[in-house]
Amino acid sequence: AQTVTQSQPEMSVQEAETVTLSCTYDTSESDYYLFWYKQPPSRQMILVIRQEAYKQQNATENRFSVNFQKAAKSFSLKISDSQLGDAAMYFCAYRSRVNTNAGKSTFGDGTTLTVKP
Amino acid sequence: KAGVTQTPRYLIKTRGQQVTLSCSPISGHRSVSWYQQTPGQGLQFLFEYFSETQRNKGNFPGRFSGRQFSNSRSEMNVSTLELGDSALYLCASLSQVGEAFFGQGTRLTVV
Numbered sequence: 309a310q311t312v313t314q315s316q317p318e319m320s321v322q323e324a325e326t327v328t329l330s331c332t333y334d335t336s337e338s339d340y341y342l343f344w345y346k347q348p349p350s351r352q353m354i355l356v357i358r359q360e361a362y363k364q365q366n367a368t369e370n371r372f373s374v375n376f377q378k379a380a381k382s383f384s385l386k387i388s389d390s391q392l393g394d395a396a397m398y399f400c401a402y403r404s405r406v407n408t409n410a411g412k413s414t415f416g417d418g419t420t421l422t423v424k425p
Numbered sequence: 426k427a428g429v430t431q432t433p434r435y436l437i438k439t440r441g442q443q444v445t446l447s448c449s450p451i452s453g454h455r456s457v458s459w460y461q462q463t464p465g466q467g468l469q470f471l472f473e474y475f476s477e478t479q480r481n482k483g484n485f486p487g488r489f490s491g492r493q494f495s496n497s498r499s500e501m502n503v504s505t506l507e508l509g510d511s512a513l514y515l516c517a518s519l520s521q522v523g524e525a526f527f528g529q530g531t532r533l534t535v536v
Contacts (some may be wrong), residue, residue: 341523351513353527360523399468403523411456411473411519412481418467 310335310402314416321390322424328375329385329419331400339405342376343413344385348396356398359383361405387421395423427452429518431528438535443504446531450497450518456480457499458525459491462513471514474499506535 311334321327333342344356359367359376366374371388387394400416430449438444450457458481459471470483474493491501497518503510511534517525 343525345527350529351532352529353515353517355524355526358524401525403525405523411458411475412470412483413458413460413517413525414470415460415468 310337310340310404310414312400312402312414312416314398314400314419316419317417318420318422320422320424321387323390323392325390326386326388327390327421329387329398329400329421331383331385331416333381333383333400333402333414335381335402335404337404337406341403341405342374342383343401343403344372344374344383345399345401345415346394346396347399347418353399357385390423392423392425395421397421429516429526429528431514431516431531433531434529435532436534438506438533440506440508440535442506443502444506444533445500445502446514446516446533448499448501448516448518448528450499450516451520451526454518454520454526455497456519457493457497458517458519459499459501460515460517461485462515462530463511468515471501503533508535511535 340361342359346354375384397418401413403413456475458473473481477493488504493499513530515530516528
């Protein structure tokens with residue numbers, strides 16, 4: 309079974325600074341997706357960024373980028389130029405690309421990010 | 426394009442009752458997954474439906490069940506409610522490229 313570990317329950321960052329959230333995972337599969345989701349107080353889970361395991365290039369979405377280390381099974385999220393609206397709980401998630409497991413995501417416990425003005 | 430719609434948003438039920446939650450996925454998405462989110466257990470996978478068939482099931486008791494209709498809308502049912510079933514229930518609709526889009530959730534309180 310796959311597991312996802314987020315070792316930082318809470319992080320804080322000054323507005324306009326950069327912060328990195330950590331995530332490690334464990335799997336015996338070679339083909340999978342990794343995701344970062346953001347859940348603000350409104351509780352709506354929002355997809356931040358996606359990485360396919362077969363791609364060596366790290367995904368980037370505007371101020372959000374990842375550092376994907378497949379051999380180390382590490383998948384960190386970097387938020388640059390942090391904004392007050394980035395304050396939320398962030399979840400790292402794993403999903404297999406094996407068809408029978410494709411609909412199941414495994415989530416970490418989350419990291420609460422506080423942005424200080 | 427409309428997002429994932431979950432109804433109702435809030436629900437209060439009494440122990441022993443049953444409840445049905447509904448999820449309408451994004452148009453064209455055939456996979457719907459359900460998750461339970463609690464402060465103590467985090468996000469736990471309940472089950473996934475694809476083209477009206479349950480394709481995957483999490484480690485929950487048989488009181489938790491679901492189904493999917495031909496229009497991809499899904500329902501989940503919890504029978505004989507327990508206090509511990511109080512949670513935010515999230516539904517996700519899966520795109521063909523593997524992205525999960527979540528609804529706003531149903532907050533269930535069991536008293």
